[in-house]
Every structure is written in C-alpha cells, then in structure tokens.
C-alpha cells in the first residue's frame with residue numbers, strides 16, 4: 453500500500469454496530485482533524501477531477517460536502533451541493549433512494565447543472581451505491597454529463613461498484629481505498 457493510502461486508512465475509525473446493529477461505520481472525523489491527511493485527501497481527489505476533465509464538483513450531503521468543497525477550490529471548479537430533501541430554497545429536481553441503513557431523498561437546484569457541464573461526484577463512502585446512483589440520475593436529468601465518481605472509501609462487500617457501473621456508462625469510479 454502507498455504511503456498516502458496508509459495515512460488515510462490509519463485516520464479512519466471503525467465503529468461497530470453504528471448507527472444500527474450489524475453496520476461497521478467508517479468514521480472519517482479523525483482524518484478531518486489531521487491537516488496532513490485532509491490535505492493529502494483533497495489533493496488526491498482534485499487530481500481525479502482534473503484527470504476526468506470535470507467542470508463542476510457535486511458533493512453529497514453531508515460528508516460529501518466536507519470533502520467536495522475543498523476539492524472544488526483546489527481544482528478551481530464550482531461546487532454544487534446535492535442535499536437531503538427539503539433543504540434547498542429554489543426550484544429542485546429530486547430522487548428517492550435506499551442506503552445501507554434506511555432510505556432518503558436527495559435534491560439539487562435545477563439551475564445549478566446545465567447541458568455541457570461535466571460533473572465529478574465526490575463522497576466519503578460508497579456502500580450499497582444507492583446514494584451515488586440517485587445522484588447520477590439527478591445529474592443526468594438536469595442535462596449534465598457525469599465525468600465520474602470519486603470516493604475516499606469503497607465498501608467492496610456491499611456491491612456498490614457492480615450496481616453503479618452500468619449507470620456510469622464508462623465514466624470512472626475512483627476509490628482511494630477499498631475494504
């Protein structure tokens with residue numbers, strides 16, 4: 453494993469049975485509290501954005517905001533928040549989905565994404581892929597193109613990649629770590 457991967461992995465805390473029995477929660481707060489690790493993560497995700505030819509970064513509430521916003525600044529791109537339903541004041545597009553521990557609906561301001569945009573989606577964890585799949589659908593419905601999906605960590609045993617790859621239609625799915 454490379455130095456950066458070891459650094460990132462060492463700053464992710466496993467919390468058993470959170471938020472419900474049977475879930476091994478990947479807590480990124482130790483990583484966020486370490487400026488060297490947070491900077492290395494931001495730089496690695498910004499490089500993915502540049503390689504993908506992205507013109508905008510979409511971050512998925514809430515942890516995708518913490519990672520996506522500095523990536524957008526680092527890459528010199530605009531940041532578009534995809535929020536849980538009911539939080540955005542303007543005209544929205546919405547998409548319902550299921551995740552490892554429940555179900556939810558996400559929304560984006562319809563005017564924030566237009567035809568010609570190439571969007572990199574940024575999040576912390578890819579688990580079942582439900583959140584990411586819903587965001588791909590939202591971005592496409594807005595008329596934009598998905599340039600790729602970049603996550604800190606993929607939980608391979610939950611099959612998110614298999615679920616997402618058809619939806620991504622060849623756009624890259626980059627996970628810095630896979631467990």
Ligand SMILES: O=P(O)(O)OC[C@H]1O[C@H](OP(=O)(O)OP(=O)(O)O)[C@H](O)[C@@H]1O
Nearest residue numbers: 513514515551552578579580581582583
């Ligand atoms: O691949 P999936 O099964 O969809 O799960 C992954 C999603 O779950 C977590 O978000 P959560 O909805 O718990 O929200 P949070 O970021 O507000 O904690 C995580 O940050 C991803 O967005």
Ligand SMILES: Nc1ncnc2[nH]cnc12
Nearest residue numbers: 475476477478552577579
């Ligand atoms: N096991 C997990 N840890 C952290 N975030 C998650 N989102 C979905 N599953 C998760």
